[in-house]
Amino acid sequence: MASMLCRMQQFYLPNATTVHYGHGLPERPEIIAISKSELPSAPQAQHRLATATGREVLLFSSVTGQGLDRLLQQAYALLHPQP
Numbered sequence: 708m709a710s711m712l713c714r715m716q717q718f719y720l721p722n723a724t725t726v727h728y729g730h731g732l733p734e735r736p737e738i739i740a741i742s743k744s745e746l747p748s749a750p751q752a753q754h755r756l757a758t759a760t761g762r763e764v765l766l767f768s769s770v771t772g773q774g775l776d777r778l779l780q781q782a783y784a785l786l787h788p789q790p
Contacts, residue, residue: 736785740765744773 741753744766757764765781767774 738765738778738781738785739763740767740774740778742767742769744768745771 739756739760739762741749741756741764743749745768749766753764753766765774765778767778769775
């Protein structure tokens with residue numbers, strides 16, 4: 708549970724920083740993703756973060772490659788919006 712709280716703090720701290728920094732950062736699109744999806748606690752962390760933010764949270768693993776295709780597709784879609 709402590710590590711999950713740590714992950715939640717890691718999400719909220721940078722977001723608070725972007726709001727403080729300004730310069731249009733809070734209005735920019737973002738993808739919320741959790742790495743290390745191969746760990747047993749990953750789905751629970753994903754659910755908690757999705758519940759807390761009301762947003763979709765992607766899981767991916769750099770070790771296994773799981774979820775990387777979807778993450779890259781979403782990043783591409785944000786960078787190259789369809790007219």
